[in-house]
Amino acid sequence: MGAGDFDLTMDELRTVVRFAADCAQELLPEFDAVAPDDSRPRDAIDAARAFANGARRSNLQRTAAFASHRAAKEVSDETAQLAALACGDAAAAAYLHPIARASQVGHILRAAACAVRVTELKTGTSDSDRVRDLADRAAPPLPEILRRYPEAPSGRSRVSQLMSALDSEIRKHD
Numbered sequence: 001m002g003a004g005d006f007d008l009t010m011d012e013l014r015t016v017v018r019f020a021a022d023c024a025q026e027l028l029p030e031f032d033a034v035a036p037d038d039s040r041p042r043d044a045i046d047a048a049r050a051f052a053n054g055a056r057r058s059n060l061q062r063t064a065a066f067a068s069h070r071a072a073k074e075v076s077d078e079t080a081q082l083a084a085l086a087c088g089d090a091a092a093a094a095y096l097h098p099i100a101r102a103s104q105v106g107h108i109l110r111a112a113a114c115a116v117r118v119t120e121l122k123t124g125t126s127d128s129d130r131v132r133d134l135a136d137r138a139a140p141p142l143p144e145i146l147r148r149y150p151e152a153p154s155g156r157s158r159v160s161q162l163m164s165a166l167d168s169e170i171r172k173h174d
Contacts, residue, residue: 006148008098014052015142020090020111021048023134027083027118034080035071041087044068048090057094065092079118082159086114098148105152105167108145113162120158131162135169143173 024045031041047064051057068088072081089111096107112134119130138146146167154164 005100006098008096008145008148010057012141012145013057013094013096014054015139016096016108016145017048017090017093018052019138019142020086020093020108021045021052022137023112023115024048024083024086024090026115027079027086029083030077030079030118031071031075031083031087034075034077038071038074040064040067040071041084044087044091048087048093051094061091061094065089079121082114082118082121086111089114100149102150102153105146105149106163108142108149109152109163109166109170110159112166113159116162116166117159128165131165131169135166135173138170138173140174143170146170 024041028042028045031038044064044067047060051061065088068084068091072084072088075081075084089107093107093111097104115134116127116130119127151171152160152164152167154161
């Protein structure tokens with residue numbers, strides 16, 4: 001094996017990034033509605049998609065992720081914050097490490113958890129259907145990749161709790 005606790009191929013990593021980017025991209029209108037002239041979240045999605053579509057992993061993903069996370073801190077609207085975080089997380093997913101730590105699960109699932117949270121905020125209700133919908137989008141080999149990591153802890157924040165719910169649901173898939 002490499003430097004990690006298990007192997008993680010570039011194709012598997014691209015699958016993770018593609019899933020995160022798909023989840024985050026749906027949220028771009030939430031950010032654009034609040035900060036239409038700020039391209040940082042969109043740039044992060046573009047960086048994630050470039051890697052997912054075969055480009056080399058580079059500093060582009062890191063810098064775009066950091067910039068999008070900074071954009072999240074600069075808006076006061078919670079749905080816009082979550083959108084920018086999800087976009088940054090999609091770019092950062094390119095740097096998922098093959099180490100068996102629950103903290104790594106955030107690289108796989110936080111963008112999806114942000115998408116569920118935005119749905120909850122917009123509807124005013126907890127949304128287990130949205131969790132199942134996104135879990136169903138986690139096409140192979142994503143469930144198998146996720147099972148290499150410890151389960152996501154259910155933390156105090158709602159996004160952390162949703163990440164745990166997504167983790168449980170996706171691990172059920174073949």
